[in-house]
Amino acid sequence: MAEYGPESNVVERTPRWTRAQASEIERGPDDVAPVVYPPAEQDAPEIHVWDTWFLRNRDGSIAEIDGHRVIFSLTAPAELLPGKRHDVATVRYFYSADGETWHCGGPVFEDGTAFGSRQWAGSALYDRDGTVYVYYTAAGERGEDELSYAQRIAVGAGGRVETTADGIAIEGSFDHEVLLEPDGTRYEREAQSSGMIYTFRDPWFFEDPETGETCLLFEANTPVPEGSDAGDGDAHHQEFNGSVGVAVSENGDPTEWALDDPLLDGVCTNQELERPHVVVRDGRYYLFVSSHEHTFAPGIEGYDALYGFVADSLRGSYEPLNGSGLVVTNPAGAPFQTYSWVAYPHREELLVSSFFNYYDLRGLSLDDVAALPPAEQQRRFGGTLAPTLRLALEGTETRVLGALEHGHLPLPDEELPPLLSEYRSDEAGRGEYRAPEE
Template sequence: MFTYKSKKALTTFALATTLITSVFVPLQADGAETTVNWTREQVSKIEQTADNTAPYINGEEVEKISSDYHIWDTWPLRNRDGSIAVINGYKVIFSLTAPSDVLPGKRHDIAEIRYFVSKNGKDWELGGTVFPEGEALGSRQWAGSAMVDDGKLHFFYTTTGRKGEDHITYEQRLAKASADIEITKKDGISFNNWSNHDVILEPEGKYYQTMEEGMQGDIAYAFRDPWFFEDPKTGEEYILFEGNSNGTPAERQCEPEHIGSEEFRANHEVPENSKLFNGSIGIAKSTNEDLTEYEIMPPLVEANCVNQELERPHMVTKGNKYYLFTDTHLNKFAPGTSGPDGLFGFVSDSLVGGYQPLNDSGLVVANPKDNPYQAYSWTVLPNGTIVSFLNFFDLGDKTIDDIGHQSREWQFDHFGGTLAPSLKISIHQDKTKIVKEKDPGVFK
């Protein structure tokens, strides 16, 4: 048995098997009233420059880390304080995967989480599936996060759909399970002696839209991507996640605070269906040592009338500030606004409340205009390295919506399904800048 110990960083920044019936009671935290909206005025300031546009990726030159599987959303094994874990000399990453002979557009419907290991943080070898067959909740599993403490893996993931469902559904809940980390000469790193799988969070309808509300005319529904975060100022522990603002379309309208300043509003038209765009970044506070019980809190950021999906939210801390990052697609922006497939970010002096967009607009990294879908699912590591996966590339004049109408061969030829070249950014106060491109899959 391998035992790994780490201490909580209190003063330094290092950064269910079935549906449970627990009631998630909203927690009114300090600063809760300062939930901010990413406004249409702020988004109007988006401009691609050399400082925020990633280099063009020649997808045909990127070597796949696995010929047997598509891989996409990927995250590292971290220590409890958020730093990247090293287990017996190995770094570990986790990825959503599907067999490589599955059409790229169908991969989400059968996603499984696998792990890879590396001695140098850039050459990855497949370890295997994370969960024993049949034990994970849902008809498939979507992205999450993982941390190690005292030799035990704590794994958070999105359970999507239900086992045995007759038709694929998009119900999403947040789940957690734990396992022992074992090191053997024969098998390398493995995860054994799994705990029960527990649903830890569901949308409660006060701050976060339920699936039933979302089905009453909205574009899409989201409650996913749990990201564990220990606050280095207090040692308290949280889960960040993607959600949607509460309510049904009939109950919502675009308010002045969603649009911007009085001067901007005077000259800006807001199409009626903009109210269907209600992405949010949620947060919940852990209330027990097992990290299975939480008090749900108001969102950190909402994008009402601006954007539908604020995916893969995660936090990096630096210089006494909290940096909140998220990913979104160009086709998720509301009518009358626009932005690229990219990584976006916000900064605050407080964990809860007061977030303002980085670089005035929020844009941190964008795909180049001549290869607008080349990468996605960017994750910022504590040292400023950004990792992502190679998505659809060299589409010519086609959009993401055209891909499913192309031949099977064409779809495979234009999909990466592996780790993209990593990037390095500098972060200074409320400004960021791309400073370097690294090799594909570099986690250091």
Template sequence: MEYKEHKKMYKVGKNWAVATLVSASILMGGVVTAHADQVESNNYNGVAEVNTERQANGQIGVDGKIISANSNTTSGSTNQESSATNNTENAVVNESKNTNNTENAVVNENKNTNNTENAVVNENKNTNNTENDNSQLKLTNNEQPSAATQANLKKLNPQAAKAVQNAKIDAGSLTDDQINELNKINFSKSAEKGAKLTFKDLEGIGNAIVKQDPQYAIPYFNAKEIKNMPATYTVDAQTGKMAHLDVWDSWPVQDPVTGYVSNYKGYQLVIAMMGIPNSPTGDNHIYLLYNKYGDNDFSHWRNAGSIFGTKETNVFQEWSGSAIVNDDGTIQLFFTSNDTSDYKLNDQRLATATLNLNVDDNGVSIKSVDNYQVLFEGDGFHYQTYEQFANGKDRENDDYCLRDPHVVQLENGDRYLVFEANTGTEDYQSDDQIYNWANYGGDDAFNIKSFFKLLNNKKDRELAGLANGALGILKLTNNQSKPKVEEVYSPLVSTLMASDEVERPNVVKLGDKYYLFSVTRVSRGSDRELTAKDNTIVGDNVAMIGYVSDSLMGKYKPLNNSGVVLTASVPANWRTATYSYYAVPVAGHPDQVLITSYMSNKDFASGEGNYATWAPSFLVQINPDDTTTVLARATNQGDWVWDDSSRNDNMLGFLKKVQLTVPPYQVNGVSQLTGV
């Protein structure tokens, strides 16, 4: 989550200065995305069916019965100006205010522009080169193959010819250029070292966002109930002065084996990234928060301060990670150390430190932080190094990731780190990945259509060649407070050609199975039309994905076929927009996880005074058939331990049915998002 000069998303440090910057434009006009260097229009001109009626997200109702998705969905084109409102925090809809600062605020102006270089368009219609245009392809019929068909089949190699026939494409409609490209495809079915998030999976995730399927859609929350977090008013790590801070990526100190939130001498401990909003140079550091164990009153959380003191700088930052309790009672923290010195674009490293805490009648305080060390900087083979990235051909559009270490301890005491990364030379980013049939993931008809779509779209092809996201794993030595890397393994999941970023991996063991979760944005993928579709129909493109395996080392299988577990429900500039989902197991419920996240994108994206804060948590059911279901059972903000006192349905909202022929989520100018 770093500042990049690419045009996917604008970030400063790990801060989302602009998070998919959209309003819920549904019908006229495209979604405008603001970047540090430009504002670009991403227009989706298609037709989509959207489930627009979900009670408390329509998943599992208060009576415990499954509420089915509304079948009366509405189809409509997506070409409408988005509107911005100046609602207060107590209004249910808190869309961001218009501002002249397009760099750090949500931009809700859909201005027409002649610059369509980066717009999502069907580029082959604006060029004389139609050699690879999908529209040229014709389906076969039951007639005798023509001479042209037979001639072209002979030009194709056997595997390409078989794929064309399986796709029921008339080979006679293929151009010589298309035949040449098809003959370059690698159809090898050699055993993959890990699971893949494929181009088909990316499509499934993006389409699930549009459909608002209640099985995956994040519950609607009641914005009237959402508060800024009192504990975020604290001494800032960089300025050394009291300030109101945003809070975003957060994780609990967990029991090393069960994964439950640790009851640490009567307290629950959470470590969180925090910083002053709209800091011009970036303010990204980690703090220790605490509350009495089992206390779900949001106002009772306290701040023990910046973990690394109050003389921090923006040059060296700390990003997200994980933490568990050592055998001697100390806390072993794993985190991302980010170096921006010498004009680096976020040289990320996996790091660790040991926290010694004081616990007394006054609460929890940090006694000392010891054993700080960088553990891993990439090995170049399994995982890309910063040097490899820096020497790459297209840093502007590439996304370097080596962060978010999540510690897993097995019953025998062995510790592993699962982390976000990019693949190394073992299976590296390149244009060749577009010719790897295994990266597509569909049947031959889908694969050929997608193949020519990428070849025919210069920008998407470029992104596909750069996409090499990975969920990696390494083993640590048995010295808990001073670990070293013992062994590095191939990725558990790779996203070659499909996506360049899968964040915050999190492993939860339920019964005898291991569940691997991660968060992502469709906008980090190589299908810009799909991103525009999500942004236009829903207003955001965030998701949580998940995989399941019988062992920590895999092989992992995607949940719900595509891996989708959670999908965005509201625009990114609403008060109730969420991200950075982190699943924790629920004691006594081995088939459920509690989903925690932050709410309101950073830097007042949902309006002045609306700081990024902890969201209400909610439950997800893990089903025996490797599917999942979102449960409409919410908690207070910042509840990390589900128990009998956790449920608070007042935090849920209701989006009434609305035809998509009026301004987004409005009838006669009145917002339809109301509290239950």
């Protein structure tokens, strides 16, 4: 672990996504996803579904229990206005035997047992002894009358996955524990924040296949000392200080963690590097984050998109994929159609899941949507799993190959439908599938 004391300056030694790199962001035929349309049917129409993650083994592989795979999602009642869903977010689990049809198993935690007034995104570990650890963001304070936005990284530990006559159930009681809070030096506390949005959330379990080190990645903000010349030295730009944090478990215990230096920061570039996760391929470490167009610092035009970086080790010197970091974005004509992307390996490709967000906006901003009549807000929100994207990855370059159906999440060794045509798009998302050249 890096030495850290009160005189050290973490912002000066953290690999950075720079303004110059992010200024190269531009939609192109390799990174624009196909336009998404509503599915014919939803697996759980009674609830909104958004941020989603797999139940995984320690080595990062997707857990299979008696022929089933399990996902977790943030959920809220479908009758709630979409913009209010984060205020009541509940983690539910879903299971599937084929990766296409998902059955809702219900809330993971009993009412009132988890930390926070609501729970935001995380990850889930299926450990060697069959114990389930669900890492989550504890947002607000349990029992509060007025919503607050304090964020801590917590875990519910002790559940078990049981096979039932109908499929899969997560049973048993979870012991909840707050694992990590910001230290004010490596990671900004809420009281220190002067930025547009404060973050300390999105824990993601990762065991390094090269070193065996057990880590927990998360989204945070990096404190920038007053008068620092970090980034471009502009104090207003420095308020945009998103980072990818990491904590380490020295003995591999899934509940014992110590903060370490950030892996990457976006000081002067971006405020939110959401849902960080890593794919290791050919000895290289691919770090992915999601971010919004409105969280880029002034002077940078970015998109709601999946961004990626590559290094030769987990703590290496990351360089942005495709030069700018842009990996997958929405078409210009549907800029908010999907969000919260998660990439995972599939044979020679990557698959990228997300959720179906706002569509049919016809030029409306998200602020405009919030002013619409409730029925119109509901109509324009997808609230379900989006089509899974197929992505080519070659060194430092990526390319969108096409899409599967809504919520189709194959295991890494499962065959995919033949890619009989190639998806290509212009920057506006006016794409087409063309037969490959013979």
